[in-house]
Amino acid sequence: MNRRIKVLLSLTIVTLAVVAGQLFMNAPAVTAAPATTPMYLSPVAMAPNKAGTTIYIVQATANRIDVFDVASEKVTKSIDLGLPLTGLALSQDETKLYVTAAETDGNLRTVDIKTGKITATTRVGHTPMSPVVSPDGKKVYIGNRFGRQGTGVSIGSISVVDLALGKEVKTEHVPREPTAIDISNDGKSLIIANHLPATASDQDYAAAEVTIIDVDGKNDPIKINLPNGAMALRGVEVSPDGKMAAVTHMLARFHLPTTQLERGWMNTNAISLIDVAGKKLINTILLDDVDHGAANPWAIAWTADSQTLCVTHAGTHEISVIDMKALMAKLDKAVAEKKDKEVQNDLSFLVGIRRRLKLAGNGPRSMTIIGNKAYVCEYFTDSMSVLDISPDSRPVAKAIALGPKIAMTPARKGEMFFNDAQLCFQMWQSCATCHPDGRTDGLNWDLMNDGMGNPKSTKSLLLAHRTPPAMITGIRASAEVGVRAGIRFIQFAVRPEEDAQAIDAYLKAMTPIPSPFLVNGELTASAKRGKILFDGVAGCAACHNGKLLTDLEKYDVGTGKESEAKKEFDTPTLVEIWRTAPYLYDGRAVTIVELLKPKYNAKDLHGTTTKLTPKQKADLAEYILSQ
Template identity: 50%
Template sequence: MYPNSRVWSALKPVLPALGLLLACPPPVARAADEGPLSPTALVATKDGRSLFIACATGNRVLRFDIVENRVVATIPMTDPPLGLALAADGLQIFVTCAAPESKVCLVDVAKNQVTGSLPAGHTAMAPVASPDGKTLYVCNRFNDEVSFLDLGTKKERRRVKVQREPVAAALTADGRFLLVANHLPNSPADADNVAAVVSVLDTAEGKVVKELRLPNGSGSLQDLRVSPDGKFAVVTHILSRFHLPTTQLDRGWMNTNAKTIIDLARMEIVNTVLLDNVDSGAANPWGVAWSADSATVVVAHAGTHDLSVVDFAAVLTRLAKLPAKIEDSKVADYNAASRIQTDVPNDLAFLVSIRQRLKLPAGDRGPRAVAIIGTKAYVANYFSDTLAVVDWAAPYPEWVSIPLAPKPVMSLARQGEFYFNDAGICFQGWQSCASCHPGEARVDGLNWDLLNDGIGNPKNTKSMLLAHRTPPAMSMGVRDTGEMAVRAGLRHILFTVQPDEVAGSIDEYLRSLKPVPSPILSDSALKKAAARGKQVFVRAACATCHPPESLFTDQRPYDVGTRGKFDKAADLFHTPTLVELWRTAPYLHDGSALTLRDVFAAHNPDDRHGKTSNLSPEELDDLCAYMLSL
C-alpha cells in the first residue's frame, strides 16, 4: 500500500527535484517486513490537534492527527528516539535520540522536519524545555547526569550529577526547580532501607539542592509530571516488599505499584498511594499525565495493560483527613482503609471509589506513555504498535484502537521481551519479570529472599545479560542453566504455569541481549585509567577466575571471603561475569558492596578475593575503571 523504505531511500537523491514530494511527506509508518516501532513517548502540539509519537525501535517520530485519526507524517531519526518535549513557543519539538553519544534533534512543527541537533550524553531521554525558551534539560541515563543545553548557542552549558539512571524530569511552573526521577536506588542492598530518590535541581545554581527519598523499597521510577496548576508532581514507581521471603503474591506480598505525590510549594513528599487493588495488581506503572484542570491523573500500567484514572482532588481530600498519629480520644473510622498518614503506602484500598481502572483492548499491549487532550487519554502501546484512545469522562468509556503500522509480526525474541514485561501471565497481575529485572532485563538493586537456595538468605538481583551463556544460574548455582531459572521464575516467582512457548521465547529474548557500551569509554581520562587497570587485573591474578576470553567467568564456585551474616558456613558463590558491571551495582551475592572499590577495600579479607591489599589507591582506581569499562 505504501512505498517501503527501500523505495523511499532510492528516491532520496532525486528529491530536490521533487520539491512537491518533500512538502508533502508520505504517511508511511513502517513497511510490513520491517521490525517493530515500539511507541514510547508522546507530546501534543499547543493547539491539541496533533500528537508526536516517538518510536523507540522504529527510529522515527510519527505525527498523528487527532481529528483525522491517522498518522500524517513520518520523521526518520538516526538513533532510537526515547523522549519528546515541546518548545515553550510550540514551534519546535525536541527529540532525544539515544546512543552512547546521544543527539537531541530539533524538529520544526510546521514542516515536520529535522532542522538541527544538539549534543547530549549516554542514552539521553526525558527532555524538558524551560518556559523562557532558553534552556533544554536532558537526562543522560547512563552518565547519571542531567545536561543543561543552551538553545541559543546550541551548546551544553553544564552537567549536573544525580543519583542513578535519571529517566524522567519536570520543571516547576516558574522554571526554578527541575525534579528528576532516578530509576534505581543507589545504596548497598543489605541495608534496612533501600529506596530511589527524586533529585531536586535548582536551575539557576545548577546543582542538586534536595533529594526526596521515596518509601523503603521504592524503585523502577518511570515518569514524573507536574500538574498544570503547578502545585503537585506525581512520580510512578514500584514499591517492593523486599524484606519478606518470596513465598506468595497475595495482597502485594512482593511488589506493589505506586505513585508518589510531591507538594511543590513545600518541596516535600505528601504520600505514596498504591495503584493496585487488593486482589489484582496494577503492575509496572509507567507514563503519567494530568488533565488540564489538574483534577485528574492518569497512569499507564505497562505490565497489566490498563489505565488508572484517578480523581486527584478526591485523593487530596482523603489524604488531608488523616492524622499523623492515632489519637486515642477518637473513635476509629472502620469505613476508612487507612487510619493515619503512614498507613497509606500499605493500603490496597485507598483508591476505592475514586479511581477507574480501564482495561485496554486485547490488541493493545504494553502502554508506556499517556497524553491527555480534553477528557481523552491517548496511550502509546509499546508492544502492539498502536495508539489507544479513551474518553474517561464518558458514562461507559470505550476504547478506540488505532494501528500505527501494519500489525507487527513478532520475532521469537520480541515475543519473549513481551512476556518478560507482561504481568498478564502473573498470578493476579502483581508483577512481571521486569519488575525485579527492569531496564532491558537488568537489575533493581534490591535483595530478595528467593526460596530456591533456602529461606532467610536474601540475594541481590542478577542481570540477565549473559545468564544463558554462563551456567549455572543464581549466585549459588542452584539452577543448572539459565533456561531452568526462567522456568523456575515463572512457576515460583510469578506463580503461574505457562506453555513452554512462553519460557522458550523468554530464553530467546534473554539470549539476544547485548551489552551496552560503558559510559567510561567516552571519557578519555577514564579510558586511559581503564587501560592501566587492565594490567593491574593481570598482576592481581583476577583472570584465574575471571578469564577475559570466556566472558570473565570460570563458572565455578568459591569461598572468596564474601559470606555475609545470613549465609551458611558452607555456602559457596559462583564466579559472576564482569561484563557490564558499570550498570549492575550494588555488588556481590548480597549486594553488600555499593561500589567496586568497596568489593576490595571492605570485603576482601586476607586477599582471598584476588591480591589487592598491596595495590596503591591509584592502582585500585585504575582497576575499578577497567572493570567499569567492560
C-alpha cells in the first residue's frame, strides 16, 4: 500500500474488497521492492475471540491490526492505527481491542472494533507491550519494557490501567524488560517474564527471573529463580485450567568455552513450568533433541483441555506439540526417583512426549489454538501457518499469505538471517540468541577470538559498524569481520558472502531507542549537571567523545583482572548504554553508579571519579544513561 492510500485509510476499516481484492489476490507473486521502505506486515501478536471464529493480528511494521476470519482463512478487515504496534488484547465483551505500540511515552489505546476508531488513550510507560485484561474486564495490565527508577536504575515496570477511570492507577517495578505477562484465572496474580538477567555477569549465577505480582498489592512480589543461564524470556501463558504457567526461554551454558555446539554446549532452549497457586517453579525442560537444537522458543499456547502445550520456535520455524499428561507423569517419576534436578540437562526428556512440526513460513512469533488447529503467524514471510495438531494427525502446515509478497531489502533479509538458526550447525542458536533484538543477553561468553578462560560480556551490535575496531579487545578490525567470524566460529556454519552482507545491512540499519531517562526528549536538570562533569572535571570526554561518545581508541583504564590485567580495551560507545547492563568487559557492574565507585576505579584511571561526591556521581550517571 503506498503512503497516500495508507494515510487516507488511517483509522478507518479497510474492507476486504479494497485490500485483499485489489492488492493481495491480484498481486503478482513477487513485486519489485519500491523505492521507499516496503510495507512488510511482520505479524507479532494475535488474539482470538472466544468462539474461535476471528483472530486479531498485530502487523508490527504495517502499523495495523488485521482481522482474520477463521472459516474462510482470509483477512477480512484491516484497522490502520499508524503506530508501530507491539501487542493487543480483546475486551471481555469482545467489542474493543486494547493495543500497545513501541512508543517512548507509551499509551494503552482502546480501539472500537466496529468503527476502527480509537476511543480512549491512557498514558503508560516506555515501550508498552503484552496487554492482559483482568477476568472481570475492569483492568488492563501492561508490561513497559523500559523505564527508570530513582537514581541511575534502568528497569521495567507493570502498569495497571483502570478502564472505568481511564487512567493508570498503579506502576509496579520489575527487574528487567517484562516482555510477556499473563494473569491467573482468579485474577489475583500476574505472572511476568523478565526478558534478561538483571544481575552482574561475572558471577557463578546469572539468570532472568519470573516475577509473580499480587494484584491487590497485599503481598510482596515473588521472585522465581530460573536455572542458571536462563535468558531471553519471550512467552508466558497460564493453562486454561489455571494450574500452571509455562514460560519460554534459552538456557545458556555460559560457563563453558564456546568451542563447540554439540549437545547444546553453548545454548539450549527450554520451557519452565510454574505452579500458579504454589507460586513456585515445577521444573525446566529442554526442547532440543540430542543432535538437533530447537532454537529461540517464543510463544506458548495451550489446547482448551490443558492437555497439550505448544511452543513456537522462532529460530527453527517449527512448533513443539507436547503431551502434558505424559510430561507430568515423567516429571513425577523423576521426583520420586530424586532425579528432578537432572531434568534441565536432559536432552532426551521429551522423547516420545513431544512432536516437532515444521511450519510453512519463517520466523514464527505468536500462536493461537482453536479446537485442534494451531494458527501461527510468521514474522518474516508475512504469513500464517495452520496445522492440525490432534494426536493421530500427520500435519503438513498450510501457508496462508497475509499480504502481498514483497521482495526483501538486504536489511530485512539480514534481520531474517540474524534470527535464523538455520545459519547454525544443528540449529542450536541464532545470532539473536546471544544478541536479542541485536543487543546483549546480559551474559559473559568465553569466545575463542582472544584465547580461552577470559570471558567477555556480550556486546550490543547497535552502532558496531560505525565504531571499529570490534570486540572489547579490538581483536577484529571491524564489525564486518566480526559478523563473518560469528558465522564461522560461533555458529560453525559456512554461508555465502551475501548472507554476511545482509546481516551487515540489518545491523547498520538499527537505530537507538530514546532513553527512558529523557523527559520530553530533553536532558533532566541532573543530566545537564552530569554533562558538565563528563566534559570537565571527570575527564570522561577525553575518550568518550564525538557523536557516538568514543574516540575509537584503546586504553588500559585499570579494569583488567587476572589474565586481562593491564589490558587495553576498545573505548565503547555510550549510546543506548541505559539498555545494555551489566557494564565493563566482564559485566561486573550492574549499574553506572556502581561503575563510578572507587571499588572499580580506585586509581582514577577510568576518568576522575574518586573526588566526585555521591550527588555528582548520580548526575554523571543520569547524563550517560540519557544517551
